[in-house]
Amino acid sequence: MTALLQVNNLSKTFKLSRNWFNRKTFTALDPISFEVQAYQTLAIVGETGSGKSTLAKLLVGAEIPTTGHIKLNGQTLQPGNFKQRCQHVRMIFQDSGTTLNPSLTIGQLLNEPLVLNTDLTEEARHSLIRETLQKVGLLADHMNFYPHMFSGGQKQRISLARAIILAPQVIILDEALASLDPSLRAQMINLLLDLQEQMGLAYILISHNLGIVRHFSDEIMVLSQGQVMEMGKTSDILNKPKHKYTKKLIMSQRFQLSHR
Ligand SMILES: Nc1ncnc2c1ncn2[C@@H]1O[C@H](COP(=O)(O)OP(=O)(O)O)[C@@H](O)[C@H]1O
């Protein structure tokens, strides 16, 4: 069976200067390959600057890869075609909730991707918006509210609603749970797991928090300086880490884990 998402030899080298005499480059991500199945979660862990967000941006099509390609359902995604991509692969950031346009109602915010990417009638869009709000645990009546009328946790649900409204197959959560307090975070994780079950979503979870990763993910990729240190089943990596970098990461969080 072909995996939902297949990443082959993907890498990114940034050009730091375009000066002909001084061609400095920086490789943020060395070539990597991996697969993610529907209904599965791959966690990506690694210190700051290890290339996690660069990988996320390549996956959503916000950066053009230096080498390699990405296949979704066996079909190669075109590097420049952000519109095609963003229907199927969506990203939620840590501060997604705070970057919602304050002058638009929630209904307008959710309508935007539908107008851009679908031919749905106004009526069909309206009912899809109501349905999606309910799916993320908000009320259909919230359509007429503005972002400032919501709490941080609710805003995060609004960005989740925006992410799922086009029925994507892959959602990338780039530290999306980091700024939520523990009880809101637990609610959000349960919601994400429910949606995964309902919609067959694949998640790519970028997180510093190994407690979240243990609870949430099926597999883990450990990144350091743009290279994959190790990759495998969550329980194997967390219980029997092979690489010294992974061991260090686990040691540094053991106290937090045992006191959760
Ligand atoms: N547009 C860019 N130009 C040059 N260097 C970049 C650019 N984006 C990211 N980098 C560098 O790539 C490395 C990885 O960054 P990033 O993927 O954001 O790391 P992480 O998300 O793991 O903290 C960092 O050293 C960063 O400075």
Ligand SMILES: [Mg+2]
């Ligand atoms: Mg990052």
